[in-house]
Amino acid sequence: MKVLSKSSEYGLRALLYLVGNSSGQEYVSIRELSEQLDISFHFLTKILQSLTHAEILISYRGPNGGIAFKIPPEKIMLSDVVRVLEGDDFFNTCLLGLPGCGAQAPCPMHQFWKEIRGALKQEFENTSLASMGHTALLSSLRLGP
Amino acid sequence: MKVLSKSSEYGLRALLYLVGNSSGQEYVSIRELSEQLDISFHFLTKILQSLTHAEILISYRGPNGGIAFKIPPEKIMLSDVVRVLEGDDFFNTCLLGLPGCGAQAPCPMHQFWKEIRGALKQEFENTSLASMGHTALLSSLRLGP
C-alpha cells in the first residue's frame, strides 16, 4: 500500500528532522539533511524548493545558508505538506480510479471508501509537524525501528 | 492518494462486474469484460490470470469460455483480492517508506499510521465482493458517478 509518493516521504522526513534538530531560526543545509537522512541531495533540494514556494519553508543561499520553517511547526499540519507535494485533490481520490465522482450515483465502494478517506484526512489535518517531530529521534527517520 | 495500483483497480472492477452480471456458473469472456469496463483486453487478461492462479477464479478456453468464480463471491473478501494483486505485505507498509519496521522504537508517525492502516485492513477483511457487488450497476463501474 503506497499512500505517499517518495517526494512526500522524503519531504516529511526532512521536516521532522528539522523540528527535532533546529533550535529556533537557524538555517539547516540541505546537504546535512540529505546526508543524515540518506536521501539524494538533488532530489531533496527540489522537494524542499516546492515547500519553499508554498511558504512553508524559507531558504537562504550561501555559507551557513539552508532552509528553516517560515511558520512555526506547531501550525503546519501534515495535510498542508501533502497537499503541496501530492496535489490538491490528495484526499479526494477514488479507490477505483474512476473520474468525475460525485454523490449522485455512488458506486458500491463509495460509502466504505469515503469513510476511510475521511478518517485519514481528519487525522492529517489535526496532526502538526511539531506534535510528531518533538519525539523524532534521528535514527527513527533513517531506517525505521 | 493512490492506494491501489491500476491492476487492483481493474481487477476489482472486473470482479464486481462479474458479481452483478453472471448468473451462476456461466463463464464470462475477458473480451466482454474489457469492452464493457473499457479496460485493455490484454492487460486485463494478465490480471485475471493472477486471480485464476490464486484460485479465486477458474478459466475455460474456447468458444463460450471465459472466467467464473471458483469460490462464491460471498466468501471472497476485498483483502483476498488485493493480497493477490498487490502482494502479501499490502497492509503492512510504512507510511514513510522505511524498511524493517517493528515495535521496538517506533518513529513518531507509527501509532497514528498503525491505526489508520488497521482500520483499512479490517474493512477490507470484512467486506466481501458479494456485499459490494450486488448493487453494482454497470455504469457505476465505467466512469464513476
Next chain:
DNA sequence: CGGTTTTAGGAGTATTTTGTCTTAAATTAA
C-alpha cells in the same frame, strides 16, 4: 480434420516516477 474462439505466456513499448548531473545565481568571507 481444419478453422474459429478463447485463455496463457512472454517479449516488447510507452508513460510516469524517481533520481542524477550540470550550470547559474545569491551570499559570505578572505
Next chain:
DNA sequence: TTAATTTAAGACAAAATACTCCTAAAACCG
C-alpha cells in the same frame, strides 16, 4: 575582488509501472 558555499533550475537518465502485441495452447464446431 576572488574563491568558496549554498540554493535554484532545468536537462537528462534510470527504474518502475502500465500497456501492447505476437505466438501458443486448449476447447469447440463444422
